[in-house]
Amino acid sequence: MLKLEKLNKSFGEHRALVDITTTFPEHQTTVILGPSGSGxxxxxxxxxxxxRPESGKYFFDDDVFDFAEGISVKDTLNIRKQTEMxxxxxxxxxxxxxLKNIMEGPVQVLHRPKADVEKEAHALLAKVGLADKADVYPNQLSGGQAQRVAIARSLAMQPKYILLDEPTSALDPELELEVLKVLKQISTEKRSMIIVTHNMAFAREVADKIIFVEDGHILFDGPNERFFKTDNKRIADFISAMTFANI
Amino acid sequence: MWDIIVNATPQLVVAGLKYTIPISIVSFLLGLILALITALVRLSTKKGPFRILKAIFRFYVWLFRSTPLLVQLFIVYFGLPYLKIAGIAPDGIKLTPLVAGIITFSLNTGAYCSETIRASILSIPKGQWEAAYSMGMTRSKALSRIILPQAVRVSLPPLANSFIGLVKDTSLAASITIVEMFEVSQQIAAENYQPLIMYCLVAALYAVACSLLSWLQGYLEKVTSRYVTNAD
Structure with missing residues (x-):
């Protein structure tokens, strides 16, 4: 279980996150929504x-870390091994x-045997529909293919949480669809995912939980169904704008 | 004219093989190691006493880029024997011409190449560091596995420039009594009174050596860029 308590982060004068407290349940897909620049x-x-937030507590399973006191290098590496971006x-x-992109983390960071990792990497590539691309370099991939490789690369680390930062914002709708299909598949496998996205249809489809952030504050934190039926005016406006309801 | 060229060329080539090329290669390799260390220290995010080390390296780069190479050679070879340090070198620091030359060329080329390497590391997008960190890599692992292999490709053309420059600059070693290629050409010209032919000949030999290096550069660029250029 991943939990945050009173997280604060500023960039100069700008307060990007203000007293954020929330949880990210395991084996669920949490979607973070909000306008651009919301934090x-x-x-x-x-x-x-x-x-690195200036203050706040970070709970990871049984461990508690305090951002105000700083997090040691060892703990940082440990957390990162379990949360892939x-x-x-x-x-x-x-x-x-x-193939080497996918193998890099497991071999170099987790020090797992190469042969095992290679077998898994091929399986992951097949899973994201790119079994035939093992030996090409990334510059020969389309955006959608590249992002699917990136997803396979994150899965290869067998992390507790996969964090996706607007994974399809750089893609045109067709390529976006191929990535979303893969993500949907992963979400049905009950992995723990946290996704930042602008795609409302996708959020509605995969999210177990939705967090809505604006100006560094959480305006909504709850189950998917409740979010889309909210009577909060600001959130209703946001949903209608993002789904082009009143074009 | 042809018999002058035929007679002099073997002597020049021998001097080149004996001094010019070994001095260039040894100095460049030592310089590269020094350059990498300098670049990494200067890019380090460590604080505290480490900042003194950073300042020392910054001073070193400033010193060797701000003074002429010929003057540096003179200071190390002719000047240091007068630097008497009680306990360590009471009679001054006396170096053989070859050692003085290699030390100076290494320090000089190291200062220039450190800036090349520093810039090439900085040119790798921040996202590459983040992707490496995200999978739990330490800074040194991210550097050695992800950043430096990409920086090599970026730094190759300017480093080759430095190497080619160094090969030509070794002609300055003649001034500290090293009998390298240019020195031999001067000696022969003094005997046969054919400075035009002799100096053109030695120029041509430098050009041949540097052309070979340019070709090597092209080859290395092709090898290190295979992940960029083989898109079809």
């Missing part, structure tokens, strides 16, 4: 410690083939 990406990146811009390693 939702910062929230997600804090979970992977790519951002999928980025909007894929961030595949261009100098490694697709």
């Amino acid at each position: 939702k990406s910062t929230l997600l990146r804090s979970l992977n410690l790519l951002e 999928v980025f909007q811009g894929y961030n595949l390693f261009p100098h490694l083939t697709v």
Whole structure:
């Protein structure tokens, strides 16, 4: 179980996250929604410690970390091994083939035997529909393919949580669909996922839980069904804008 | 004219093989190691006493980029014998010409290459660090596995530039009595009174050596860029 308590993060004068308290249940898909610049990406990146909030508590299973006191290098590496990030811009390693991209973490970080990892990597590639791309370099992939490789790369680490930061924002609708299909498949496998997205239809489809963030505050934190039936005016407006209901 | 060239070329080539090329290669390799260390120290995010080390390396780069190579050679070879340090070197630091030359060339090329390496590391997108960190890599692992292999590709053309520059700069070693290629050409010109032919000949030999290096550069660029250029 991943839990945050009174998380605060500022960039200079700008308060990106204000007293954020929430939980990310295991074996569920949590979707973080909100307008651009609301702090939702910062929230997600804090979970992977790519951002360091100034204060707040971070609960990971039985461990508690206090951002105000700082988190040691050892604990940081440990947390990161269990929380894999999928980025909007894929961030595949261009100098490694697709297969090597997927094997890099398990071999270099988890020190697992190469042969096992390679077998798994091939299986993961098949799972995301790219079995034939094992030996190509990332620059030969389409955006949708690259993001699916990135998802396979995160799965290869067998993390407790997969964090996806606007995974389809850089893709056109057709390519987006191929990525969303893979994510939907993963969500039905009851993995723990946390997704930042702008795609409302997708959120509605996969989310168990939805968190709505605006100006660094959580405006909604609850189950999927309740979010889409909310009587909160601001959230209703947001949903209608994002789904082009009143175009 | 042809017999002058035919007579002089073997002597020049021998001097090149004996001094110019070994000095260039040894100095460049030492310089590269120094450059990598310098770049990594200067890019380090460590604080505290480490900042003194950073300042030392920054001073080193400034010193060797801000003074002429010829003057540096003179200080190390002719000047250091007068630097008398009680206990360590009471009679001054006396170096053989070859050692003085290699030390100076290494330090000089190290200063320039450190800036190349520093810039090439900085040119790798932040997302590559983040992807490496996200999977739990330490900074040194991210550097060695993800960042440096990509930085090598970026830094290759400017590093090759530095190497080619160094090969030509070794002609300055003539001034500290090393009998390298240019020194031999001067000696022969003093005997046969054919400075035009002799200096053109030695220029041509430098050009041949540097052309070979350019070709090697092209080959290495192709190898290190295979992940970029083989898109069909």
